[in-house]
Amino acid sequence: xxxxxxxxxxxxxxxxxxxxxxxxxxxxxxxxxxxxxxxxxxxxxxxxxxxxxxxxxxxxxxxxxxxxxxxxxxxxxxxxxxxxxxxxxxxxxxxxxxxxxxxxxxxxxxxxxxxxxxxxxxxxxxxxxxxxxxxxxxxxxxxxxxxxxxxxxxxxxxxxxxxxxxxxxxxxxxxxxxxxxxxxxxxxxxxxxxxxxxxxxxxxxxxxxxxxxxxxxxxxxxxxxxxxxxxxxxxxxxxxxxxxxxxxxxxxxxxxxxxxxxxxxxxxxxxxxxxxxxxxxxxxxxxxxxxxxxxxxxxxxxxxxxxxxxxxxxxxxxxxxxxxxxxxxxxxxxxxxxxxxxxxxxxxxxxxxxxxxxxxxxxxxxxxxxxxxxxxxxxxxxxxxxxxxxxxxxxxxxxxxxxxxxxxxxxxxxxxxxxxxxxxxxxxxxxxxxxxxxxxxxxxxxxxxxxxxxxxxxxxxxxxxxxxxxxxxxxxxxxxxxxxxxxxxxxxxxxxxxxxxxxxxxxxxxxxxxxxxxxxxxxxxxxxxxxxxxxxxxxxxxxxxxxxxxxxxxxxxxxxxxxxxxxxxxxxxxxxxxxxxxxxxxxxxxxxxxxxxxxxxxxxxxxxxxxxxxxxxxxxxxxxxxxxxxxxxxxxxxxxxxxxxxxxxxxxxxxxxxxxxxxxxxxxxxxxxxxxxxxxxxxxxxxxxxxxxxxxxxxxxxxxxxxxxxxxxxxxxxxxxxxxxxxxxxxxxxxxxxxxxxxxxxxxxxxxxxxxxxxxxxxxxxxxxxxxxxxxxxxxxxxxxxxxxxxxxxxxxxxxxxxxxxxxxxxxxxxxxxxxxxxxxxxxxxxxxxxxxxxxxxxxxxxxxxxxxxxxxxxxxxxxxxxxxxxxxxxxxxxxxxxxxxxxxxxxxxxxxxxxxxxxxxxxxxxxxxxxxxxxxxxxxxx
Numbered sequence: 021x022x023x024x025x026x027x028x029x030x031x032x033x034x035x036x037x038x039x040x041x042x043x044x045x046x047x048x049x050x051x052x053x054x055x056x057x058x059x060x061x062x063x064x065x066x067x068x069x070x071x072x073x074x075x076x077x078x079x080x081x082x083x084x085x086x087x088x089x090x091x092x093x094x095x096x097x098x099x100x101x102x103x104x105x106x107x108x109x110x111x112x113x114x115x116x117x118x119x120x121x122x123x124x125x126x127x128x129x130x131x132x133x134x135x136x137x138x139x140x141x142x143x144x145x146x147x148x149x150x151x152x153x154x155x156x157x158x159x160x161x162x163x164x165x166x167x168x169x170x171x172x173x174x175x176x177x178x179x180x181x182x183x184x185x186x187x188x189x190x191x192x193x194x195x196x197x198x199x200x201x202x203x204x205x206x207x208x209x210x211x212x213x214x215x216x217x218x219x220x221x222x223x224x225x226x227x228x229x230x231x232x233x234x235x236x237x238x239x240x241x242x243x244x245x246x247x248x249x250x251x252x253x254x255x256x257x258x259x260x261x262x263x264x265x266x267x268x269x270x271x272x273x274x275x276x277x278x279x280x281x282x283x284x285x286x287x288x289x290x291x292x293x294x295x296x297x298x299x300x301x302x303x304x305x306x307x308x309x310x311x312x313x314x315x316x317x318x319x320x321x322x323x324x325x326x327x328x329x330x331x332x333x334x335x336x337x338x339x340x341x342x343x344x345x346x347x348x349x350x351x352x353x354x355x356x357x358x359x360x361x362x363x364x365x366x367x368x369x370x371x372x373x374x375x376x377x378x379x380x381x382x383x384x385x386x387x388x389x390x391x392x393x394x395x396x397x398x399x400x401x402x403x404x405x406x407x408x409x410x411x412x413x414x415x416x417x418x419x420x421x422x423x424x425x426x427x428x429x430x431x432x433x434x435x436x437x438x439x440x441x442x443x444x445x446x447x448x449x450x451x452x453x454x455x456x457x458x459x460x461x462x463x464x465x466x467x468x469x470x471x472x473x474x475x476x477x478x479x480x481x482x483x484x485x486x487x488x489x490x491x492x493x494x495x496x497x498x499x500x501x502x503x504x505x506x507x508x509x510x511x512x513x514x515x516x517x518x519x520x521x522x523x524x525x526x527x528x529x530x531x532x533x534x535x536x537x538x539x540x541x542x543x544x545x546x547x548x549x550x551x552x553x554x555x556x557x558x559x560x561x562x563x564x565x566x567x568x569x570x571x572x573x574x575x576x577x578x579x580x581x582x583x584x585x586x587x588x589x590x591x592x593x594x595x596x597x598x599x600x601x602x603x604x605x606x607x608x609x610x611x612x613x614x615x616x617x618x619x620x621x622x623x624x625x626x627x628x629x630x631x632x633x634x635x636x637x638x639x640x641x642x643x644x645x646x647x648x649x650x651x652x653x654x655x656x657x658x659x660x661x662x663x664x665x666x667x668x669x670x671x672x673x674x675x676x677x678x679x680x681x682x683x684x685x686x687x688x689x690x691x692x693x694x695x696x697x698x699x700x701x702x703x704x705x706x707x708x709x710x711x712x713x714x715x716x717x718x719x720x721x722x723x724x725x726x727x728x729x730x731x732x733x734x735x736x737x738x739x740x741x742x743x744x745x746x747x748x749x750x751x752x753x754x755x756x757x758x759x760x761x762x763x764x765x766x767x768x769x770x771x772x773x774x775x776x777x778x779x780x781x782x783x784x785x786x787x788x789x790x791x792x793x794x795x796x797x798x799x800x801x802x803x804x805x806x807x808x809x810x811x812x813x814x815x816x817x818x819x820x821x822x823x824x825x826x827x828x829x830x831x832x833x834x835x836x837x838x839x840x841x842x843x844x845x846x847x848x849x850x851x852x853x854x855x856x857x858x859x860x861x862x863x864x865x866x867x868x869x870x871x872x873x874x875x876x877x878x879x880x881x882x883x884x885x886x887x888x889x890x891x892x893x894x895x896x897x898x899x900x901x902x903x904x905x906x907x908x909x910x911x912x913x914x915x916x917x918x919x920x921x922x923x924x925x926x927x928x929x930x931x932x933x934x935x936x937x938x939x940x941x942x943x944x945x946x947x
Contacts, residue, residue, distance in 0.1 A: 051155030051173045060169035067168045067184050067246035069230075069253055077131075084127040084327075094123070121766075132331075152183040172243040178429065179437040180234045185250045186241035188212035188226050193237030193465045195439060196228055201251060201660065207235045207439055209468050235439040236427060237465075276718075276797065280319070287729060319721045325770060326714065329777030333710040341694040342703045343677065349689040351714065353655060353672050354707020356581060357790045358647050359700060360640070360670070361657045363587040363597060365679055366697050368563040372440040374448035375564065376529060378520045379557035380414035380502050389415070389452055414501050416454060418557040421534040423449035423456045424485040425475050441530060444561040445487070457483070464546045472496070474550050482539040484549050490521040490558060493533035497555040506554055520558060528596030529560030562593070565601045572698035573602035580789030581704060583697075584647075586632040586640050594633035603630045610634040614642060622646045640666035653790075657692075657700065658684055674700060701786075709781035711791075716853050717773040718797050723806040724769055724846060727813030731755055731838070735818050742822070755821060759890055760839050763881065768843045768874045772850055775870035782857040801921070808917050809849060812910060817841055820906045824899070833899075836882070836892040841903050843878045845910050847871055852914045856922075 052060070097116045151162045154174040163172070165183035174186060182196065188210055195207040211225045228234075228241055230250040247253055333350040337343070344350050364370050377384045422445035428438035436443040449455075458479040466473035472488025486493055494517060500509040507513075517533075524531045535553035542549075573583055585598050595605040608631035617625060619642070626646045632639065640656070644666055647654045656663075656670035659679050667673030667687040675688035676695040685691055692699045735755030791799075798806070817838050825834035850871070851861065861868055881887060883894050895903075 052171050064169055066166045068166050081131045084131050168243050170243050176234050176239045182228045182232045184230050184243045185245035186228050186243045189240045191239035194239040195236040196232045197235050198232045319725045322721050325717050325773045328774050329713055337706050340702045341699045343691040351707050351711045353703050354711050355790050356653045356655045358582050358652045359655045360584045360586050365695050366657050367569050368565050372444040372561050373564050374444050374559050374561045376560040379418045418534055419449040419452050419454040421485045421536050421556050424477050425487045461542050476542050482542045484537055484539050486535045487532050490533035493535050496550050497535050497553045500555040524560035528593040529562050531560045568698040570601045572701040575701050575786055579786040586635050591633040594631050598631045611639045614639045637665050641669050644669050705786050708785050713777050713779050715797050717776040719802050723809040726810035730810055730814035731817050771870040771874045775867035778866045779864050812913050816906050816910050833893055841906050848911050852918050
């Protein structure tokens with residue numbers, strides 16, 4: 021593991037032999053005493069990977085209020101109370117209470133969602149640490165792995181999780197899976213005599229590491245590092261020191277709040293200057309109008325609606341097996357345009373599987389095999405007739421050899437434990453109904469030098485079964501099973517086997533050769549037993565892709581999201597798997613190729629290469645950095661400790677929930693509960709839908725607030741000029757009072773806006789490219805829409821207001837007419853916004869309910885005694901007629917302007933825009 025900070029440690033036991041290590045740690049083969057172990061536990065601490073300091077519940081709650089929009093709400097509340105500073109007015113406690121309520125609701129929304137995500141993540145961790153088998157007080161016993169200390173002597177068996185970093189004292193065929201650290205799925209053979217002279221982690225063959233697994237053999241080791249001092253702990257420490265990255269959406273919301281705040285401040289200054297220059301309005305009235313403008317300009321419901329929509333999306337994603345750690349990530353994933361993914365387990369099943377066999381000169385796909393059944397003579401025969409009897413017999417002997425020459429164990433839960441290749445061979449035999457023959461007499465173990473393994477089994481007579489590298493097995497063979505009989509292994513037949521081996525390997529299969537023979541003397545030396553074997557055939561295996569991944573990759577590509585494969589596996593395997601599921605194999609590179617490129621060159625390379633093999637954590641970070649430097653929003657998947665730096669660097673880090681390490685989960689923004697790439701595709705779709713809903717209600721809320729600002733601003737100016745006796749020198753001469761504006765913003769607006777957050781996704785969501793990285797929630801189309809609707813609302817609303825004021829002579833009645841028109845007119849606004857997405861009112865029952873409830877609450881304000889509190893009056897039937905005329909005019913103008921803008925923006929609906937883009941792509945391909 022290059023670049024690992026733990027490689028430069030200076031503890032005295034590093035770089036020493038195992039015997040020197042024992043002396044340095046003042047222990048021996050008999051282990052530590054209980055008293056000494058307790059003392060060292062006090063000195064070194066528990067053997068546990070500690071998370072970065074967790075945020076307390078109070079801090080988590082307070083963090084929900086630290087954003088510009090929330091600050092604006094606080095200012096609005098203070099302004100509402102500040103009215104009472106003027107002699108002519110009293111503090112607006114109701115307004116301040118409304119705002120405080122929204123502040124609390126919004127904060128609780130975010131706190132509950134974040135807290136639930138935190139608890140869910142904690143539930144994913146296996147808090148109960150497994151026990152280790154070690155020696156204390158001279159006796160072999162079970163020890164809580166958290167209480168292991170440097171100097172403890174531990175025993176390791178096949179299937180055990182390594183509980184700490186330890187130096188081997190002895191090993192018997194010990195091999196460990198270190199993919200969580202190195203990314204390489206091939207088990208590492210361990211040798212206590214290997215020399216460790218500051219070599220990289222992958223070459224330290226006399227060490228075993230925490231968070232790795234014993235896949236074969238057994239061993240005994242002395243613990244040298246525990247807890248945060250292990251290789252895993254070193255990476256966890258690095259992650260704890262890194263700052264959290266701000267998601268693109270968090271930056272957008274912060275920017276939006278800042279812009280709204282700046283606009284409100286400018287308007288307050290502007291209206292103050294204009295009123296002093298062009299009207300005879302007194303200072304109290306001017307300040308009161310300024311405060312009203314501030315309340316009108318702040319979309320009080322926006323933070324609550326944003327939080328609710330993201331929380332709702334987070335819950336939907338949990339139902340689709342994606343657990344979001346931070347709410348803004350829900351939308352950020354929807355704007356991602358590149359996914360850098362690992363292979364094992366995410367794209368593949370993480371289950372090595374035999375897919376192709378070679379026996380009796382014939383290649384057979386494993387999918388063509390069917391179970392065999394025992395015959396009356398104790399042999400077996402196939403139950404189908406797709407192959408000749410001779411081929412079936414050869415396949416049975418091949419599978420029987422694989423079952424015999426195998427150390428896989430079955431657990432009580434009927435699961436396989438052992439080395440992945442041996443599990444694949446055993447599962448193939450089990451699926452075909454071939455049992456292990458007889459009782460094992462002896463085993464000649466596999467080693468990296470021998471590259472083969474042989475076992476002796478007592479069948480009717482002692483029989484040797486061998487498996488190993490095909491070329492090595494062939495060297496030990498003199499005969500071959502063919503046409504139902506044993507024949508001489510000629511040079512031509514030997515060459516045919518080698519060509520088949522190369523063919524299998526060319527398809528990225530891991531290939532094993534198998535052979536057997538009867539043995540006269542089971543106690544003979546290994547060379548004698550392994551000579552003169554009969555070659556039985558080949559088994560080729562790989563970790564196959566998940567069935568649903570190919571379609572998920574295609575969906576992402578059609579959505580303009582480019583998947584990039586970065587794996588620790590070899591180049592041939594990466595290219596074969598990648599090409600099978602939709603990655604372009606052209607120009608595939610390895611980690612060494614990346615090392616040869618400068619950062620500038622790599623920026624060009626990452627735009628054209630889809631597959632990177634043999635990559636280290638440093639390589640992954642360089643790939644991510646290059647993509648981000650090119651302006652991409654990048655999501656990164658990973659499961660191992662080695663993936664944590666890249667997960668932290670990515671715009672959206674995605675960890676695996678089942679096989680992922682705690683360190684990877686801590687570094688991530690989102691956790692896949694099913695470790696499936698298809699879930700990422702679903703999360704992208706959900707994120708895009710959420711962003712559309714955010715854009716809808718931002719359009720809806722901001723256009724309404726802008727309209728209110730225009731109504732108050734121009735209404736007061738026009739009123740001061742047209743009706744000076746009513747609009748000069750009195751603090752009551754307002755077009756809309758702050759309490760009415762707050763009612764519109766907090767009740768009439770917010771309820772439908774919340775329901776918009778639950779809108780169904782528009783059709784064709786995954787058939788369009790992601791939005792540009794520099795495009796915010798309010799793009800050109802939305803901005804034009806906001807300004808237009810605000811102007812129309814102000815023109816028609818003020819026309820109704822002044823008509824009502826002239827007809828009735830009552831300022832309060834005119835205010836009531838305008839107040840009611842704005843509430844009713846917002847229903848039109850919702851219809852127009854949603855129509856662009858091909859949605860009808862009936863497609864969202866929550867929205868229908870919210871609109872009905874808002875209107876009912878409005879009628880309650882008008883026709884119950886509370887109207888005195890709001891300073892409005894009940895409307896007569898003919899006055900509802902005036903509102904109806906304004907309503908129709910507003911509807912027609914909305915439809916007209918929407919149609920004009922659709923033509924200007926060259927699409928009537930989002931769906932038609934998608935179709936236009938698809939046709940354009942097809943035309944480009946034909947040209």
